[in-house]
Amino acid sequence: MVKPTTSQKLDPSTLDSAFSYSTDAWQRAILFLDTMRKRAGQYEEHAKQLAPNVLDYEAELICDGRTLARPVNYVLAGIVPPPGIVIDQRKRPFVVVDPRAGHGPGIGGFKADSEIGVALKAGHPCYFIGFLPDPVHGQTIEDIARAEAIFLEKVIERHPDAEGKPCVIGNCQAGWAVMILASLRPELFGPIIVAGTPLSYWAGVRGQFPMRYAGGLLGGSWLTALAGDLGAGIFDGASLVQNFESQNPANTLWSKQYNLYSKIDTEADRYLGFEKWWGGHVTLNAEEMQFIVDELFVGNKLAAGAIQTSDGTTIDLRNIASPIVVFCSKGDNITPPQQALDWILDLYDSVDDIRAYGQTIVYAVHETVGHLGIFVSSGVARKEHDEFASNIDLIDVLPPGLYEAVLEAKGEAVTNPDLVTGSWVMRCEARTLDDIRAMGGNDLEDERRFAAAARVSEINLALYRTVAQPIVQALVTTPMAAALRSLHPLRLSYEMFGAGNPWLSWVEGAAENVRENRQAIPADNPFLALQEKASEQIVESLENWRKEIEKMSEQSFHAIYGTSALQSALGVDVKSHRRPRQAAANLLHTRLLEARISELRALMTAGGLREGLARSLIYVGLARGSVDERGFEAIRRIRQAHPATRQTSLREFKKVIREQYYMLLIDEDAALAAIPALLPKQPDERRAAFAALREVLEAAGSLTDATSERLARIALFFQTPSEPVALGPSNPGNRIAS
Structure with a gap:
């Protein structure tokens, strides 16, 4: 028998590290399962509430949209200032409108460092426009706009001494809704802040964030109509959330869960707080979703002024009289800067054209934050949103034109620091349309491809409505549609860890035992490094898969819709030098x-x-x-x-x-x-x-x-004849205070 040499013997410290790692990994697994159990419990509790939200502030109901002449499932709530916050009634109110994009309301104020939080800190009265989980039968996007106009009228009535009209913040999908209303009722608005809002839906840069190709590759909006029919007239918002998650498979399938597992001792509360909002799935009327997809996502008609209300009024964003603040990010894979800003190129030929309409547009581009971080990140709230709230009156009085908001750390070198209200100095620098073009975007050929995809969508939708829709609507009953919604993969991902699963009944007790005997390992454990390395490889594999899928999607879209023969057959003018969706002159x-x-x-x-x-x-x-x-x-x-x-x-x-x-x-x-x-x-x-x-x-x-x-x-x-004005250096010190 050959005895092992000294070099072949296992190092006792390695054995100790392996044992302690295995204990720690097992305990983390138990705590992970317990967190998932709590996640399921709060999901079920959230679903039972009549008006679920994740607001971190006490709110009082001001107006229930269900009581209006054209009832909707939207509500106006007033935010009750927490202790220590002093509200100045002379300051303009802030109204935060949450996105109805599949998840529930409240994300604009779900913690102290939020849009509502920084506005309250600046002394502004705050209001919140949210919604209930289920739509009122027959409500439309236009009905919601009318309701929000009534809400703003009530806010204005409550603040007769305020120096300006309400500042309205529209997050993500709420942003385009706010812009539509502001074009129809400009007298109701002070400055408008749209955060992570898509307004030019075809825009983008090749090789980046190909979500804009999805409509064309799926044949257009007929699938939206099918989904609404399978829901018996209801569109399941969980499908929208799933669409968001599909854009980042590495995070959806691995990183989000791994981050919780690897940091289970510190991450659970933050994870549960976010999941309470992320899993609060709501529904829309099929007609609402069809409008959004046909008129906005696929049709891209908003910036072109090609949408009309039921009474024939054209929605023209050039009618907006208030300053518009556009906040976007280069790290946003849902609404990249081109989709947030290129509507300006659709509407205006130059900055002089912007000035001629009396409009003031201020944009801020973050370098890295993702889509959700634009309106949920604490860092963004303390910096960008804090500066917007503190300097909203400055933005309101800017001369018409195009500006970029540049934020500079206050520091010790800043001149007159006593004139700065926060930790950053905001400077609005004049820009031209070429500065927006420099970010990249579509050329004329790309625009024609998207125009062709929009025509295909119209044809396929008409065929579906003629041939298949009557059959589907006849077969699908309301109970059947409810059963299909309950089986949605996202809902099951919550419910499988809930109280209804008897196989996990042991988890709560085991987790309590683990907490009493927790044996966390030090960060230098070598097996922890191997775990991190394995995770990095999984993420890298999923990222490579995503990139290949996105590359193939982009190439397929351009190959299908880039042929002149198809474009001509669909009625797209291949010889025109005008963009297919460019707004007409007035x-x-x-x-x-x-x-x-x-x-x-x-x-x-x-x-x-x-x-x-x-x-x-x-x-x-x-x-x-x-x-x-x-x-x-x-x-x-x-x-x-x-x-x-x-x-x-x-x-x-x-x-x-x-x-x-x-x-x-x-x-x-x-x-x-x-x-x-x-x-x-x-x-x-x-x-x-x-x-x-x-x-x-x-x-x-x-x-x-x-x-x-x-x-x-x-x-x-x-100057006067007797005493010319001196132009020497000004007196030192701050004379303003005196």
Whole structure:
């Protein structure tokens, strides 16, 4: 018999590591099963509630949509501020509209670091528009829009002293609904924030996030109609959630569960909190879902102004009068930046075109966060959403145009840090349409391919409705449809760990025993490293599979819909140089614009010091190409310090800023020449006014050469024959406070 050598003997420390790892792995498995049991229990409890949600705040019902003339399953709730939060009734209210995309409401306020949380912290009254699990029979997307208009009217009525109309936040699918309503009822809205919202559904970059090809590869929306018929007129939102999960198989099939298992001692509560929302599946009327797919996802008609309401009103996003903040991310595989922003290219030919419609569009692009992180990430809430809430009045008064919101850490090097409300300095930098085009997008050939896919969808839907739909509707009963929903794979993934499974009755007791005798292993255990390595290999394999499927999907779509013969047969003009879904010009708007220009020319010499200062400030600021929150805060403090300016409401201030900005665009020389006539005659008043102007301009730091040159030109207007205005360095310190 050969005895093992010393090198062949097992190291006792290795044996100890293996034993401790096996104990730890077994205990983690028990705790994992117990967490899945709790997940199933909260799923069942959530499903029993009449109005389930995951709001972390107490809410009071303001209006139940089921009581309206056209009833819907939507509700308006007021958020009760938690202890320690002081609400300023003069500040505009915030209204968060949650997405009805398969899961239940509440994600906009399910923790302190959330959209509702940061708005409350900034002192704004907050409201929430959510929905019940089941739709009212016969309700439509248009009915929901009418209900939300009533909700906003009630919010406005409750805040007569607020300085501005409500800021409305639309998350994901709620974003396009908010935009539709704002185009129909622009007078109800203050600034609009759309987070992770698809508005240009065909847009994207080749080789990335091919979800946009799905409609064409499946033959269009006939499958949506089939799903609605199999549900006896009800579309199961669990299918939408499953569609989201299919975009990231590595996370769905492995990473999400493995992350829980590997960090079971610290991850369970966070996991259960998210799953409570993610598993709160709701339903839609089949007609609602059909509208969404036909008009938006496949048809891509929203940005083109090709959707009409039941009374024939065209939905034109150019009618929106409020500033629009678009928040998107390069890491979002559901709504990439192109789908969030390319509607601007569909609607406008240039930034001047945006200005001609009086619109202000601000966009912010995150580098890495995923789709859900846009509106659930604590880091995003503390940074982007916090800055939007803190500077919503600044956004509201920005001159019309296109801007990018750039956030800079406050730090010690920031000039005038006392003018910054949070940990970040927000700067809105002027952009052009070329900046959006630089992110990538479709060329004309790509647009024709999607137009062809939309035509195929219309044909297949018509064939289904003619040939198969009557048969399916006759065969499917309401109990049968309910049974099919209960057997949905996502629902079963929850229920299989529930109390109805007798094979798991032992888990709760075993988990209690494990917690009493938990033997967690140190992070340097070598077998833990092997576990992590195995997990990485599984993720890599699933990622490679995803990439291959996506590559094949993209190639198939382009091969099928890229042939000129098919496009011509479907009625797509292969010779046109116009994008198939580009919005048409509005001749009436052109006539109204001409009349407005004439009116503004006549008003160039009208007004007083307020108008003269605003015109001067805009003229100098245009050279900088950006608007900094510190400058606006300086204006706010000056306004509060002087009784005369304190009487000017935010709405009046915005009107003055826009009028003076347009005057400079129309005829800069004439607008500047008229400034001296607007200024007071007294030297002391002119000197104080010029000092306030410099105060605001220097709030964000030293002036550039270009801004200094413009300021020198403006200084001539503030001079009097006896006492010229000095242009030397301003006094040190913060004069605003005094």
